[in-house]
Amino acid sequence: MTGELSPIDKAKFVAAKRAVDFIEDGMRVGLGTGSTAAWMVRCLGDLVRNDGLKIKGVPTSTRTAELARDVGIEVVTLDEAKWLDLTIDGADEFDQELNLIKGGGGALLQEKIVATASDQMIVIADVGKEVESLGAFPLPIEVIPFGWKTSKSLAEELLVSMDVLGQDVTLRMNDDKPFVTDEGNYILDLHLGRIGNPHQMAMVLNQIPGVVENGLFIDICDVVILGYGDGRVETRDINEGTIAQDRLEFEGSDNLFTDLQD
Numbered sequence: 223m224t225g226e227l228s229p230i231d232k233a234k235f236v237a238a239k240r241a242v243d244f245i246e247d248g249m250r251v252g253l254g255t256g257s258t259a260a261w262m263v264r265c266l267g268d269l270v271r272n273d274g275l276k277i278k279g280v281p282t283s284t285r286t287a288e289l290a291r292d293v294g295i296e297v298v299t300l301d302e303a304k305w306l307d308l309t310i311d312g313a314d315e316f317d318q319e320l321n322l323i324k325g326g327g328g329a330l331l332q333e334k335i336v337a338t339a340s341d342q343m344i345v346i347a348d349v350g351k352e353v354e355s356l357g358a359f360p361l362p363i364e365v366i367p368f369g370w371k372t373s374k375s376l377a378e379e380l381l382v383s384m385d386v387l388g389q390d391v392t393l394r395m396n397d398d399k400p401f402v403t404d405e406g407n408y409i410l411d412l413h414l415g416r417i418g419n420p421h422q423m424a425m426v427l428n429q430i431p432g433v434v435e436n437g438l439f440i441d442i443c444d445v446v447i448l449g450y451g452d453g454r455v456e457t458r459d460i461n462e463g464t465i466a467q468d469r470l471e472f473e474g475s476d477n478l479f480t481d482l483q484d
């Protein structure tokens with residue numbers, strides 16, 4: 223059964239499985255969005271259903287909310303939870319300082335609010351997400367639909383003035399229509415190649431009229447759990463570096479794997 227999973231899915235699964243070890247009874251937990259975060263939500267649901275773990279989950283998108291409810295997690299809003307012990311989410315890229323690009327799934331706004339409202343943010347990722355410099359993955363910015371073309375032009379002008387390589391800015395599409403976020407906004411993807419100064423970039427992008435938020439998560443992530451296709455998992459802490467390295471066994475997990483693939 224486990225043989226049916228691709229190496230990348232195995233990597234995502236082991237990172238997700240290790241991450242739920244950080245969740246304790248009674249915690250309020252931010253639930254990220256994307257395929258890696260979905261594995262985590264499934265693993266967490268298994269603990270809730272079968273081990274009696276009691277937690278409240280705050281989802282970062284409507285699709286995560288739906289999955290969390292399906293697997294038996296009690297879902298509350300961020301306003302109900304007020305503050306979270308922990309958020310576990312995926313990422314599109316992370317660098318050595320554990321700064322991130324997120325938003326490949328279009329949920330960056332809720333993800334950033336939820337992560338920022340948490341005592342700790344853990345990112346779960348397959349090994350392909352690690353980069354020396356951020357920017358090969360297109361950087362998403364969420365813009366309101368009103369005047370989005372103006373916001374796009376302003377973003378292009380800003381990038382030229384900053385001498386940023388690339389500078390191609392595209393409207394994210396879904397079939398033939400603009401992709402619409404949970405908040406009813408659009409996403410512009412900035413094809414930059416390399417972001418020399420992510421701190422500065424994160425700040426200036428949010429000054430553009432119409433931009434609601436950008437996908438750079440700077441100084442937000444505390445821990446990255448990196449999964450490999452052969453079952454190895456590495457836990458890196460922002461202050462202490464690599465704090466654990468081992469291999470997760472797949473034996474006995476067939477039912478969970480089956481469940482996870484439903």
Ligand SMILES: O=C(CO)[C@H](O)[C@H](O)COP(=O)(O)O
Pocket residue numbers: 254255256257258259311312313314323324325326327328329330333
């Ligand atoms: O930021 C995100 C969604 O907005 C995701 O966490 C990011 O795109 C990674 O997704 P995946 O785990 O599917 O690779």
